[in-house]
Amino acid sequence: MFSTAISVFKNKEIRKRILFTLLMLFIFRFGASIPVPGVDSTALIAGMGDNSLLGLMNLLGGGNFERFSVFAMGVGPYITASIIIQILSMDVIPALSELSKQGQIGRKKIDRYTRYLGVALCLFQSLTMTYAFDKSYGILEDNAVSTFLFVSIVLTAGTMFLLWLGDQISAKGIGNGVSMIIFAGIVSNFPAQFTSAYNALCTGESAPANGSVLFGLYCLTFVIIIVFVTLMNTANRRIPIQYTSSGAIKAKTNELTYLPLKINSASVMPVIFASSVMVAPVTIASFFPSNGFTRWLTNVLNFSSWHGLILYVVLIILFTFFYTNLQVDPEKISENLSKSSTYIPGIRPGNDTKNYVSKVLNRITVVGSIALAFIAILPYAIPLVMPALSNTNVGLGGTGVIIVVGVAIETVKSLTSQVTQKTYKGFLTH
Numbered sequence: 103m104f105s106t107a108i109s110v111f112k113n114k115e116i117r118k119r120i121l122f123t124l125l126m127l128f129i130f131r132f133g134a135s136i137p138v139p140g141v142d143s144t145a146l147i148a149g150m151g152d153n154s155l156l157g158l159m160n161l162l163g164g165g166n167f168e169r170f171s172v173f174a175m176g177v178g179p180y181i182t183a184s185i186i187i188q189i190l191s192m193d194v195i196p197a198l199s200e201l202s203k204q205g206q207i208g209r210k211k212i213d214r215y216t217r218y219l220g221v222a223l224c225l226f227q228s229l230t231m232t233y234a235f236d237k238s239y240g241i242l243e244d245n246a247v248s249t250f251l252f253v254s255i256v257l258t259a260g261t262m263f264l265l266w267l268g269d270q271i272s273a274k275g276i277g278n279g280v281s282m283i284i285f286a287g288i289v290s291n292f293p294a295q296f297t298s299a300y301n302a303l304c305t306g307e308s309a310p311a312n313g314s315v316l317f318g319l320y321c322l323t324f325v326i327i328i329v330f331v332t333l334m335n336t337a338n339r340r341i342p343i344q345y346t347s348s349g350a351i352k353a354k355t356n357e358l359t360y361l362p363l364k365i366n367s368a369s370v371m372p373v374i375f376a377s378s379v380m381v382a383p384v385t386i387a388s389f390f391p392s393n394g395f396t397r398w399l400t401n402v403l404n405f406s407s408w409h410g411l412i413l414y415v416v417l418i419i420l421f422t423f424f425y426t427n428l429q430v431d432p433e434k435i436s437e438n439l440s441k442s443s444t445y446i447p448g449i450r451p452g453n454d455t456k457n458y459v460s461k462v463l464n465r466i467t468v469v470g471s472i473a474l475a476f477i478a479i480l481p482y483a484i485p486l487v488m489p490a491l492s493n494t495n496v497g498l499g500g501t502g503v504i505i506v507v508g509v510a511i512e513t514v515k516s517l518t519s520q521v522t523q524k525t526y527k528g529f530l531t532h
Contacts, residue, residue: 116276116520123275126267127286133263134171134287138256140243141170170241172260176287177280179224180216180265185371187216192428217265221258228257276520277513285509288502296321327477331507334473335369338362339466341459346443361439361446363463366470367429370504372421373478377501380405380414405482415475422471423464432459477504 191198191212198215201208232253236242242249268279275282299320303313310316340360384403387396404410436456445451449458478501 113521116517119274119276119520123271123277123282126271126275126279127282130173130264130267130283130286131290133173133260134290136172138170138172138174138253140249141253142241142243172256173264175224175228175257175261177261177264177268177283179227179261180220180280181374183216183220183223187212187219188428217262220265221262224258224261225254228254232257277509277516281505281509281512285506288506291502327480327503328507330473331477331503332511334366334470334477335364335504335508335511337365339365339462341462342447343439343444344447346445359444361435361459363430363459363466364470365466366422366474367463367467368422368425368470368474369508370501371425372418372471372474373501373504375421375425376414376417376478379417380410411479411482414479418475418478419471422474423467426463426467426470430463432456432463435459474504 187198191202198212201212204211229250232242232250236245236250242253264283265280268283271277271279271282273279300317303309303317303320305313340362343359343361345359380403384400387399390396401407402409403413405414433456436452436459439445439455440451446455446458449455
């Protein structure tokens, strides 16, 4: 790892890619400080309170949502559009299914359709959210129709500009551009999070007597969670496979290779899905006058109650199985093994191989879904252990840590592969 870091900074081209990425992220953070004209962000911050859906949108936007900056919507609409298009491509719409099988050309067309849908979703979300916030919190100085349209267009333009920045990072920088933007937004909130934890535990009249010890435990727990999430993201179940004598690699006929299946193939998507399902009804209900039904709904879907957390865990587990089966297709794996003249020792090719891969995938997904649920509920469980943190936004774990660790791992892999590629080129030129 240390040698890889040295090689990265020694390589001129990779060094330029890193600097370019940092420049794009600086532009992103600079834009995050520019508020939308005519919006009172202080009223929004005061009104948001503990709204979990707004907290999730604020997370994906890197803290820009609560400030209602020009990047307030973040890349959330594009991510939602990507999920919708991906689901529709699973034989729901035949035309999209055909495009998904056409290689690079098909992927470009699908990406174009995803961006069109992202623009439509961003316009709709920004318009409805601005209207709802103005009705609830009075965030607009002028509530004319033209003002709503102006704010919506500004927010949509900000999201599209972020996608352009992401494209530039993907083409000329390091890692996936959209992921890097989300990563930078989340990481930028870490200093404020630790400062808030320190103030809650070590300073002020309400700080506990053993506040310094608790703050040390807080920092240690944060590191342990990162290590745990890293292990969860990198762990996989290796299924042994073997080439037949008629295979393409006859020299390795008697040697075993492995088919890796990740324990957490769904990444952070189940947490986002489950959070949206839990908090969307409560958020919509909050825009209407309080009555018996809205109070009952808020109580049932409350993350601070045991029944709410249990429902949250169940939803995460269900969505983990759902999204894993979207990402990993045992039937396609079985077909690819047959085409490459390989087989799983002791398992017949075809339907038996598909059933075996499906059984193994379901077993490891049980472990992955439980681990994912454990990380996701930590922000709501930690304040129960440390009551001094109950009124501060310093929860550990959750969606943010999973995203940060996942993006960091993929970026390191990308850098390592680029260093290796440059090494091979250097070897060949000599």
